[in-house]
Amino acid sequence: MANDVNLAQGRDYLAIPGPSVMPDAVLRAMHRAAPNIYAGPLVDMTHSIVADLARVARTRHNATIYIGNGHAAWEAALANTIAVGDRVLVPATGSFGLGWAEMVEGLGGVADIIDFGKSNPMEMGRIAEALAADKSHQIKAVLAVHVDTSSSVRNDIAALRRVMNDVGHPALLMADCIASLCCDEFEMDAWGVDVMVSACQKGLMVPPGISFVFFNDKAAQIRATMPRVSRYWDWKPRANPELFPQHFCGTAPTHHLYGLRTALDMIFEEGLEQVWARHRRLAQAIWAACDVWGQDGPLRLNVADPKNRSHAVTALQIGAPNGAALQDWVRDNLGLTLGIGLGMAPPGDPARDGFFRLGHMGHVNGQMVMAMLGGVQAGMIAQDIPHGRGALDAAAAVIAGK
């Protein structure tokens, strides 16, 4: 059959790991006249948002909002805890761990990186060794990425805390949950996390532009010992909602706040545990399809063991140039945009075209995942990429709960 009919007209589907699909209700909440930023409903709403952010982070401690993307939250967390010359330990499992370490260096800190590669989770034994070797407790913080979005590796943050406790190391445990908050189970207080950073455009379903830093009393004590913290990044006034509008160190991100209020309402209406369970089931359907495709072709899940995989993003290897060809075809012919491979091969290396990622975070349901998988399969057929038969049946069985 000649491929002479283009099927891209219709509602586009952006299946990349952030920004994620925005619910119509979030968009509607943002479509309004400019509100007063000094008094009135916006102020009360901000108080409720701060409390509810702490609720989804599972913490009784402080929640703060910054106007900026996830990188801003990285910098905010460091600016309050890491002084020039301070050391941090970074167990990296993909590009985002390495990126956070680079930011430490830019701020005058020293990052000791343990690189676990691009397909494997942190190995706790090696982290224990590094901490035990630091007898004079020079390491001030351990920077851990919960889900590294480039590799789709998910790390065991509770196990990392146990290792730190077993060694008796006093460093802060800081977690990047930008890709995992409201997707994968996360428990800030129960898992002993001192500082957590996140952002609004992934599991929280709001357009990019605001990010969050959560911190406990131990982290607040470290903040108090800092020689200086820039007024903009200082988390102290931001953690006190009574200080509105100092909270934002200037103009509030008005429309983002309306969008976020609605997104949080949607999450609580569904139930946070149910949100996690939905992400888990949808991820399992995707993995089931990928396993079948891989039985007779080049497609491979980047992370071998399901227990180390994110429920919000799936990184795949398919060989160059198949990855790029597939992404181009489904975008141009179906209106489906897949995630690019990130950090899997150096810039300029043709091997970069052998990777892609599927985003399945936030406002995603069973029919969207089935449609995305159907689109990927059509793309493999169109591009003559060999693949095993029956992948959609396997995914449908998982969706059906069989």
Ligand SMILES: *Cc1c(COP(=O)(O)O)cnc(C)c1O
């Ligand atoms: C998206 C992401 C970031 C970066 O967030 P930006 O909003 O793009 O700055 C950092 N860490 C993780 C784990 C992410 O998924």
